[in-house]
Amino acid sequence: MLRKFDTVIVLDDSSSMYGPSWTEATEALSALANMAGRYDDDGIDIYFLNSPQSGRNIKTDEEVRTLLSSVRPKGVTPIGGRLDDLLGDYLHLLESKTYEELKQIKHRNYIVITDGQATDDPATVIASVAQRLDRGYFPQTQVGIQFIQIGNSSKSARYLRELDDDLRNQYGIRDMVDTTEHHGQLTGEYLIKALIGGINRRVDNHGAKSVIDR
Template identity: 30%
Template sequence: MNTITLTPETITEYDFVIGLDASGSMASPSTRYPGKTRWQEAQETIFGLASILGQYDTDGIDIVVFGGSVEVHEGVTADKVASIFQARSPRGSTPLAEAIQKIDALNGDGKKAVALIFTDGEPDDRAAAEAAIVSAAGKLEKDEDFTILFVQIGDDAGAAKFLAHLDDGLTSAKFDIVDTISAAEADKLEPIDLINKAIND
């Protein structure tokens, strides 16, 4: 695969959507930032992403929050990220399948789409989450039209195993649109690195 050089022009070719796990386990301690929770860790990273992407897309980014229920926030700029986190606390289950469906529904303006999904655990329904990804891949003309990058938060072994399966095990999908970053790898990466990895995988 040819490596795409990350430039302002390159970034404007993509629509970025953030998926944010807001389930109860996100209140657990962060492995990256001592004294903070996984929820606070996600806030710092997503603020960084919104700050970078906002330089090239003044309309903001879309954020899909899933924890018990699913909420879609469109046109979020960096200065609005904190209010999304302040409006709720981690609670409930992990409806990943519905979140993926909402993210997929936000695509469609002709740009390539990238979803960065931050999650710390396994979803409520693994089969449904897999089916949602397979369905999204089936709508594409080219595999580079939509990329889902899962970023693990925390060190849950079950989550790591499930995300690895999504990366390599969805053999029925029309295209392989999933990539994953383990918690150990994510701990070493800054927001700009996540953007670079998303468009180059």
């Protein structure tokens, strides 16, 4: 199933991630890259909230460790701004293609790994993206966004709950966002399960055509 999707990691590199959380993220993403390399020639992409560094088509733990060791967590948590950049590029690509060309473009899952609350407003960014996807009649699984908490901050957990509530109740957007609070140590296996779980839920809600048709 995951071969049908591109996986994009958006990793919080704010100052609060320095130390154990950064080590935990490194280990989890290293394992994820190894697993992804076995099922998908595209591997995974990794971006950061603050650092301009990035990694494309990563397939090995060594690539992950090299990339994350080059980034020192610092600064704030601009989740909305970063998603606006990344999702904007992808939407521009989708909107520039013909119906036949779109069949060659993979659907995309964004995994936002964070230990705190955003310092900007990701809800309005996501709502705007959802509206553009609706206007273009793109499938429900064209874009998935998963917020996954790393660390056990109660403030972070509450923020994710409130973000989920706002997106569902205030904006009433299409079914494209999942939020997951802290449930123990983050691992590569957990990330895979979260990815598959989010896809399966959307397919169950909207049918298999949401994956294969536009």
